[in-house]
Amino acid sequence: MRVLWALLAIAVWFATPVQAEVADVYDFSSRSEEQRFQQLISELRCPKCQNQNIADSNAPISEDMRNEVYRMMQDGASNEEIVDALVARFGEFIQYKPPVDQRTILLWAFPAIAAIGGFLIVVGVVWRTRRREAREQGLTDEDRSRAERILSGDQDDQASH
Amino acid sequence: MYPELGQLALVLALLLAVLLSVVPLVGAITGRDSLQAFARPLASGVFVFIGLAFAILTHAFLVDDFSVAYVANNSNSMLPWYYKMSAVWGGHEGSLLLWILMLSAWILAVAVFSRRLPTVMISQVLSVLGMVAVGFLLFVIVTSNPFDRLLPNIPADGQDLNPLLQDVGLIMHPPMLYMGYVGFSVAFAFAIAALINGRLDAAWARWSRPWTTVAWSFLTIGIALGSWWAYYELGWGGWWFWDPVENASLLPWLSGTALMHSLAVTEKRGVFKSWTVLLAIVTFALSLLGTFLVRSGVLTSVHAFASDPERGSFLLALLGITVIGSLTLYAFRAQVVHVRARYGGLSREVFLLLNNVLLVSATLLVAIGTLYPLVLDYLNMGKLSIGEPFFNTTFTPLGVAAGLLLGAGIFSRWKKTDGGWLGRKLLWPLTISILASTAVVIGYGGFKPWAFIGVFTAMWVAVATFWDLWDKSSSRQGRWYGLKRQSRSYWGMVLGHLGLAIVMAGVTVVSNYGIERDVRMQPGDVAEVGDYRVVFNDIGERQGANFTAQYGSFDVFLDGEQVAELHPEKRQYPVGMSVMTEADIDAGLFRDIFVAIAERIDGDAWAIRLQYKPLVRWLWLGALVMAIGGFLAIADKRYRIKVRRQQESRAASPKIDGNPAEATS
């Protein structure tokens, strides 16, 4: 009896009039596969065009490449295999994401190097001012601000001449 | 006849520019006022003759004078008049003429609005600007003359303006962008003049600040317009491609932002002078680099001009002279001595310095990402492409870090901020931001780490900005009085930071929660995108002014109610034999619905691209808010009457105290 109910429930669920949904240009079994496809084609560059990915480009070669990505995905290829297969034909140029290797390590590491290096410089500057401040202990505030003004060469007062 | 007059006007402008770059400078060095007095009239003269040349070229477009090669290549008699006007800057030569027109306008503005500046300073500034004008006028006259004739074989009609450019975006985007690029030349000129004088001081920073801010505001609008234009006109709903040309505009924007903040510190506290002056030079150099990248063809881009190595060499020479000259001057004249200003580890100075570190890191990152393929190619190490995946991965952390610092920095004081006090101050904004961003992220359909981080950063900036405004506007005479009492430059800062928060929120939400679908549709079909249902009614033909179009008709429903009727097109322009995809967009403050016709699959089945773009408008809205902030900041009283009074009273009571009520941007 319970089985019957379950079957009935399934039947009802299937029979619920679902709005006829159109097919995707490329049909996928799941939403995540579709996203994977979109991701892949947005990171591959059209070799013929000025600077467009194969998702946005109308060039025939982009269509061929999209088809190849789709075909390989249906055959169960991994992202790396797909990208490698296309790179083998068209060269590294078509990857928008450059591989991390000897040539590009500087590129990939650069943002971190710049930010951390800059941060260290700031720390150094602050530390030096601190030390100087400690050395200048003993001066009155007034002395100090006068000394500061003289040393910084603040020539604002000349501006009105 | 007219085109020859245009050419003559350019030559005369060049002549005056040469005089401008020499006479006042000699006057300033030798101390002869009679020579310095030429600065302003010469500046006006340069503007008048370039303006005349520009007017003549515009006239040639309006009357369809196809004997002028540039007109024949970029216009067509069928073009509507307003596109004929904007076609003036639709190609290389004309856009360069627009560039120098903007430059001469800035020169004129400097001449008019800086009567209070010391004569020596203004003479030097105008001379330096004159030199820039000489370089670019030479470039136009020698390599890119827009008045060249096609004689005796005058074509019957023009080759038409690239259909991509037949758009309101083209009317506005280049002028705004160039106003920004060229505007940084003023900050540059002030920096050079200060280096020549050896007077890098607070006064120099105060004079440079409004010019920098205005240029920055124009550039902000220019970039936003470009992004908006690409979004609806290139056809695929992207708003930023990390294309070399886009990067070229982002570079001076990033370093210009750093410059604005650094100038604030230099003005208020008299520190970081050498750094600030370097930023002023670099920002202008990056503007020139952008011009070079776009016009030389060294990099592949969607929107590059036709490449020409000869022009490239000329521009590179200009860039080289400017950069090598100014940086050499910098190396010899900048101050090495550290100013003995005192600031604690959590002072506003340090926050702004860290902000500079992040902005400059971001600038360098964009620069290296843009130029790296060039370097590798030169070293024969292969042809690489560096695109969105690289920039998104590396740029995002820097942006987040900058936002987090900003929120904390708003509360900091000049000289010294108490750590414990700051921590307590940040507690509430922190709590509110975490709660609010969690709600937003869940409301948009799912927690994603980067989405949360992005929304949190935006919230953090916005909440901190409002909190600070609330603190500062408390007054015994009531809130309204307190709000009105705030200076315009403070309001400028508030809007600038809010604008940034809006942009950050938009970028995060649209990239994480946007939906994109490529579907196969026949008339009568229904497709879903997010919560919206899109019905494809039919597709027909339509005749435009200078094109024929496949004209689609779509209805968009939300919860059974129709919200929009969209008509995307696929246009054929017979003159240039080109095809254009015109998307149609139902725009809204909180979401866009984007429909574009891709290609016919078979019979009456079409590939259709449907997109749901939440908060995409916030990108451009935020940029607009930022720019308004910039314009507001320069309308501050300080830059008008008070300037003189301040200078006079300065000797008596130097105003370099840390005043937390003062704005920093």
Place this chain on the structure above:
Amino acid sequence: MKRLFLFLPLIVAVGIGVFLFAGLGKDPTKLESTMIGKPVPEFSLESLDDASRTLDTSLLKGEVSLLNVWAEWCPSCWDEHAYLTYLAREKGVRIVGLNYKDQRENAFRFLERLGNPYDEIIFDPKGRLGFDLGVYGAPETFVIDADGVVRYRHVGVVNEKVWTEELLPVINKARGNS
């Protein structure tokens, strides 16, 4: 000493300038083929003239040949055709055609109008061989040595300059080796 640091920006700028200068005049859209040094990918396609005849890689072995990718719909192919004909007739170069993403009747019309310099024409309506060769737009011309290995690729129109400066040296070298 400290002043030396102030020269740093100048040095960096000059360094960048060198690369920018080197980049001038290079065409960044021209890509080097990844197929160089590799044998032509396996294929089995019809001959354009005779649908019943199947062609494969053996077609490209035994003699150094040019593999010219062309199509009736490609405007530049019309431009270079006269020069290809000249090369085949006067210079005795063996040229194999790869009719790329075209229709038979269009291809025949093209050859009728302009003449046929090709020793044999591979008919590749779907562009499969083209795809495997990394062809991204016609016309492209490959130099294939006697072992059927790709030695060079030229993207764009073949003319006098391309022939003497690019193709001929490679062909001579390929001939010398085998």
